[in-house]
Amino acid sequence: MTLKEAKKRDLDKIMNCDPAAISRRQVKRTYTGYKALCIYRRAHRLWLKGHKSLALWLSWQAKKETGIDIHPAAQIGVGVFIDHGVGLVIGETAEIGDDVVLYQGVTLGGTGKETGKRHPTIERGVTVSAGASVLGPVRIGEESKIGAGSVVLKDVPPHSTVVGVPGRVVKQYGKRVELDQQLPDPILEELKRLNERIYNLEQSVGIRACRYSITLDEEPEYDGDRK
Numbered sequence: 001m002t003l004k005e006a007k008k009r010d011l012d013k014i015m016n017c018d019p020a021a022i023s024r025r026q027v028k029r030t031y032t033g034y035k036a037l038c039i040y041r042r043a044h045r046l047w048l049k050g051h052k053s054l055a056l057w058l059s060w061q062a063k064k065e066t067g068i069d070i071h072p073a074a075q076i077g078v079g080v081f082i083d084h085g086v087g088l089v090i091g092e093t094a095e096i097g098d099d100v101v102l103y104q105g106v107t108l109g110g111t112g113k114e115t116g117k118r119h120p121t122i123e124r125g126v127t128v129s130a131g132a133s134v135l136g137p138v139r140i141g142e143e144s145k146i147g148a149g150s151v152v153l154k155d156v157p158p159h160s161t162v163v164g165v166p167g168r169v170v171k172q173y174g175k176r177v178e179l180d181q182q183l184p185d186p187i188l189e190e191l192k193r194l195n196e197r198i199y200n201l202e203q204s205v206g207i208r209a210c211r212y213s214i215t216l217d218e219e220p221e222y223d224g225d226r227k
């Protein structure tokens with residue numbers, strides 16, 4: 001695909017996705033995300049041809065002008081929309097598919113622990129919301145959404161919504177994923193044990209004071225006299 005065709009696909013995507021976009025001309029002139037992507041595309045070609053210093057210099061220029069830091073070795077598809085974009089970082093071994101949307105403050109970075117492929121792979125149609133970080137050589141499945149402010153450290157299946165720190169899948173194919181809420185609560189367990197002892201003591205002296213309690217799973221059978 002030529003540079004011109006890639007830029008056209010990027011512009012089409014912006015016009016389709018952004019209700020604030022007035023015209024293609026206005027987008028070309030004022031959208032920093034689009035500008036950073038155009039410079040990245042030139043820098044990437046230079047990188048592939050072995051002109052690495054020039055490529056890095058171009059991407060540094062783009063960073064100064066737009067606040068968007070894309071390593072020229074990163075692989076980015078077409079129809080990509082970087083909205084606002086300031087503070088966005090895309091690492092050297094990141095791979096981004098077609099029709100991906102990235103907002104401001106997104107980091108597609110490394111954890112600092114890996115070498116070689118150490119940045120994420122973002123499949124086609126994914127949205128990474130404002131301020132989200134996707135760290136390490138993880139794969140985000142196609143058409144997934146990463147919620148604003150999330151930190152994703154594991155692979156995400158396709159068509160999922162991930163939110164939180166660390167990121168958890170809360171929806172898949174538009175349906176809520178039931179989270180396992182059965183986490184052990186040591187304080188509640190201790191209260192249950194104490195309540196049981198009180199109940200046994202009460203029973204042995206024939207009184208019954210602790211009848212209702214959130215700490216009792218069910219009311220124990222009582223066979224003494226009520227007072």
Ligand SMILES: CC(C)(COP(=O)(O)OP(=O)(O)OC[C@H]1O[C@@H](n2cnc3c(N)ncnc32)[C@H](O)[C@@H]1OP(=O)(O)O)[C@@H](O)C(=O)NCCC(=O)NCCS
Binds near residue numbers: 128147149150161
């Ligand atoms: C994740 C997001 C894309 C919505 O995806 P969705 O599939 O439509 O998911 P829903 O809105 O149905 O939310 C699903 C659950 O995640 C929660 N959730 C959504 N976004 C969240 C976030 N960023 N952080 C924490 N929880 C979030 C919702 O409250 C909901 O919880 P519930 O099931 O307990 O009610 C969206 O919430 C988001 O983060 N958008 C930000 C877009 C952005 O960056 N805009 C900047 C423009 S300048």
